[in-house]
Amino acid sequence: MSEAKAEVEPVSVWNAARNLTRPKLHDETLRDGLQNPTALDPTVDQKIEIVHLLDEIGIDSVNIGLPAAGPRPYADCIAIAQAMASSKLKISAAGAARTLVQDIGPMADVTQKTGVVMEVMTFIGSSPIRQYVEEWSIELIRKRSVEAIAFGVKEGLPVTYVTEDTTRTPPHVLRELFMAAIDAGAHRLCLCDTVGHATPDGARNIVEFTRNLIAGMGAEVGIDWHGHDDRGFALANALAAMDAGADRIHGCVLGVGERVGNTSLEHLLRNLERDGRYGTWKTEKIAELCEKVYLGTEFPPRPDHPYFRPSA
Template sequence: MNHSELIYDWNKQANGFDYGSCRVVLNDETLRDGLQSPSVIDPPMEAKVRLLHLMAGVGVRAADIGLPGAGPRVVEQVRILAREIVDQHLPIDPNCAARTVVADIQPIVDISQEVGLPIEAATFIGSSAIRQFTEGWTMDKMLRATEEAVTFAVGHGLPVMYVTEDTTRAQPETLRRLYATAIECGARRICLADTTGHATPAGVRALVRFVVEEIVEPSGEAVKVDWHGHRDRGLGIANCLAAIEAGVDRVHATALGIGERVGNAEMDLLIVNLYLLGALDQDLSGLVEYCQAASEATGVPIPASYPVVGSDAFRTATGVHAAAIIKARKKGD
């Protein structure tokens, strides 16, 4: 019997979305957002370079390689990673995080020009009312910061991804004004960030539809949309899939889900899900090494029960199930 006769896939009946036709890009945040976890080790440079190669081997096509505005040490690390991409012809488009201030963007400009590689400036600013209240920001101040940062980056030849932090708790009109300003100033990618892991899949779909239909399409510009999610409610992967189904172009995640607080969406699990859904045609033989390398480099252990790559992922201690596996193997399955 063939596979389709043995297994009926109800997932394909769910909502009519054709994953096989989507062309979503994966952006790996392990080397930046992943290292904001309070429990990780900051890996040595050779480990970061190795992870960059392993990312490319599992289908990742974009990666955040650091926040050079943090200081000279990070600037040098970003320079090394960017040069590695150039010298080794890695199929990865790099980006660097930056606050919406010129001082954070200038080192990205310098590194980009030095290594001869376009580096996307991922300029971010808080967008929720609670963040505005905490910081004492006015809308005018946020709009000025957005305009100055995006204009500076674009004027110096950098592609820009404009990121609104805490998008999933922000007012629609605030998002409309911030994104519209960034797009008018030349940003051709915007990122919706679930910074506190607040969103549900239904909320993600509503947010993406709003941004695409009410902001991106009326702009008349070819603006790409990214999704960046955390897993505080345990919905990281579910929200990534919801964002893809709603029409985003790129999704962010980290190896093993490492990241601030309880972490980001898990890149390895996202890759497996996209592969099983038909959205990713990729040799995944390097996935275990990718996860193990991330674990070793950051000091984050892989639980035995972790899906796909955990030591118990394909083991059972149940007699009935073990017997069924033995019977299947005897039949060549």
């Protein structure tokens, strides 16, 4: 008598998603991740090793720093970009900048000196509380944003417009800023859950709002999702944003980042691969990547981390 063999489906019927498009993955470990007060700034050699591993795994882009922050960040960006060029890595480079021409100029310099095109991720606060603290008007935010984006585009660089605290910003403000950014030449909009305010429903809603706005303008503009874990929703929000149409998701190795951290890149990778519908990444390199980031930052992983250290 033969035993009946159960059908094992790689994807549970209960986990059906609306959006099966493979997302791009963007790493923020070496920029936003280092905002954690307990994380050390790795040496440039350690940063280069981390970028190599991200490339091996199949991550699409990496933020290599804020070159306008000073001589060392600038030198590190040059060295990392040169290493990326000499090794012919597939991963693309990005850098952070305030919405100031003087912040974007150094990124143009890095591109000219290394041949590696730097994506400009230019950021400014947009929520009412940020407006109050900084004493900014919407008109000032819009003006600074347009000037910065236009300068980056003039320099031949792709520009992502990053509104800090997007998830606490009213729709009418986002509409005004996003439309101005797109008209100025931004090729992507980055939605930031800067203080971990959003729920998965909120992530879906704001992505759908942004998609509708872009469609209404007849523009071809990508949507990034950048999340933090203050409420413990970072991973769930990232997956919800992706399901709603965000085509690039940010993460940091070990979840390192401001306060309680950013979306964990390794958890995001494992969930996408385990799902089985989005292709594969070289996830066997995750433990090595986590080890490199730990050694470079001395940021300790959770003792119950599922992919790295004692409990893995």
